[in-house]
Amino acid sequence: METIKIGMLGIGTVAKGTYRTLEMNRRKIEEATGVSLEITKILNRHPERDRGIDIPKEKYVTDADEIFHDPEIQIVVELIGGIDTATEYMAQALASGKHVVTANKAAIMANGQMLQELAQENHVLLRFEASVAGGIPILTAIQDPLAANEFSEILGILNGTTNYILTQMTEHGTNYAVALRDAQEKGFAEADPTADVEGIDMGNKLSILISMIYGFGLPQSQIPTKGITDIASADIEFAKEFGYRIKLLASAKKKGSKLEASVQPTLVPEDHVMAGINNEYNAVYLSGNAVGDLMLYGKGAGSMPTGSAVAGDIISVAREIQKGSAYDLTPPLRYDAKLYYNGEGNSKYYIRLAAVDRPGMLGRIGSVFGRHGIGIQTMIQRSGGNSYSKTVPVIFIVYDINRSNLQTALNEIEQEKSVMSVENVLRVLK
Ligand code: HSE
Numbered sequence: 563m564e565t566i567k568i569g570m571l572g573i574g575t576v577a578k579g580t581y582r583t584l585e586m587n588r589r590k591i592e593e594a595t596g597v598s599l600e601i602t603k604i605l606n607r608h609p610e611r612d613r614g615i616d617i618p619k620e621k622y623v624t625d626a627d628e629i630f631h632d633p634e635i636q637i638v639v640e641l642i643g644g645i646d647t648a649t650e651y652m653a654q655a656l657a658s659g660k661h662v663v664t665a666n667k668a669a670i671m672a673n674g675q676m677l678q679e680l681a682q683e684n685h686v687l688l689r690f691e692a693s694v695a696g697g698i699p700i701l702t703a704i705q706d707p708l709a710a711n712e713f714s715e716i717l718g719i720l721n722g723t724t725n726y727i728l729t730q731m732t733e734h735g736t737n738y739a740v741a742l743r744d745a746q747e748k749g750f751a752e753a754d755p756t757a758d759v760e761g762i763d764m765g766n767k768l769s770i771l772i773s774m775i776y777g778f779g780l781p782q783s784q785i786p787t788k789g790i791t792d793i794a795s796a797d798i799e800f801a802k803e804f805g806y807r808i809k810l811l812a813s814a815k816k817k818g819s820k821l822e823a824s825v826q827p828t829l830v831p832e833d834h835v836m837a838g839i840n841n842e843y844n845a846v847y848l849s850g851n852a853v854g855d856l857m858l859y860g861k862g863a864g865s866m867p868t869g870s871a872v873a874g875d876i877i878s879v880a881r882e883i884q885k886g887s888a889y890d891l892t893p894p895l896r897y898d899a900k901l902y903y904n905g906e907g908n909s910k911y912y913i914r915l916a917a918v919d920r921p922g923m924l925g926r927i928g929s930v931f932g933r934h935g936i937g938i939q940t941m942i943q944r945s946g947g948n949s950y951s952k953t954v955p956v957i958f959i960v961y962d963i964n965r966s967n968l969q970t971a972l973n974e975i976e977q978e979k980s981v982m983s984v985e986n987v988l989r990v991l992k
Contacts, residue, residue, distance in 0.1 A: 665871070725841065
């Protein structure tokens with residue numbers, strides 16, 4: 563049986579899941595592909611550290627060049643994370659004529675186009691299925707079985723860490739810091755979880771999906787993005803009272819030649835399918851003009867689910883090697899569409915104010931909304947006990963409005979003397 567040799571950069575959470583998946587299912591993979599896949603070298607800068615996995619020590623190398631210069635290695639798997647060094651390593655591997663598999667959404671978002679061009683020039687393949695939604699095969703689905711469709715909308719829960727935190731806060735009243743630590747211990751979070759909780763990781767994934775589905779280059783930095791760090795338990799409880807669950811959602815909508823996109827915590831109606839996606843599970847909902855509405859659901863983070871996706875890409879590359887296919891004629895990421903980018907578009911919004919419960923307060927707030935043409939769908943005010951001095955939460959859900967027009971009204975509302983502060987503003991899914 564032919565052996566295809568693989569070099570792996572990194573021995574973190576996803577790398578271990580990849581190694582374990584290939585070992586655990588070795589016989590099944592060999593039967594299915596007719597080749598033996600052998601990870602022969604692993605870049606591990608600290609071979610003395612206990613990595614919690616049984617790997618023969620002789621596989622470890624401390625210099626990446628030992629992998630790039632090994633003529634027997636045909637596939638390089640990049641799993642070190644981060645942008646600059648990872649990109650440099652992938653570029654070096656491609657330039658050395660090696661196929662590359664990665665799970666690195668940040669590097670693919672930032673440098674995917676350059677890396678694809680390099681892969682083409684060097685007649686090798688670049689695969690990154692694991693970069694979006696972990697174990698869910700969304701990128702392959704878009705490229706092959708769904709390729710015949712035009713999609714009007716993408717809706718995604720694309721980050722396991724934040725979905726886990728919000729689920730724990732919603733279902734068990736867990737404190738944010740405790741839920742985050744738990745997500746880190748379970749191997750869902752990035753090494754630095756800032757990118758998770760600030761929505762940047764989800765923005766990177768949405769940017770990749772947008773370029774694959776709409777052929778439009780929209781860097782994460784241009785996508786309006788809000789994370790979950792200022793979601794208070796009060797927001798979660800009020801949302802429940804209104805019949806919603808708060809989810810960090812990525813959304814993109816194509817309306818004619820206009821594209822809208824955002825990543826933000828969103829009140830999702832509790833009977834909407836996205837409201838039931840919990841913990842580290844991710845989901846991608848697509849509305850296609852041939853297939854209709856479709857949802858892919860599965861584990862979006864964690865060692866084994868993400869390792870499964872990386873291993874799948876390795877197998878796909880191995881099959882191409884066997885067939886003698888050199889490279890992708892049409893690389894999956896595209897940046898050629900002429901679309902007008904229209905920001906986050908209009909939406910319903912939830913607004914939580916802190917205001918002093920005294921006569922006239924609601925009337926003044928209502929008249930500012932009215933002057934700006936903002937309709938109120940629902941409101942709740944907690945009692946201040948008729949003391950005329952107690953600050954209480956006042957919650958509104960307002961009808962469809964542009965975020966910047968809403969902000970103008972909220973700036974005015976904040977000047978009202980009974981209003982102490984605007985505590986939170988969250989999008990509401992229709
Ligand atoms: N930190 C990421 C998440 C890992 O929580 O979804 C998968 O990309």
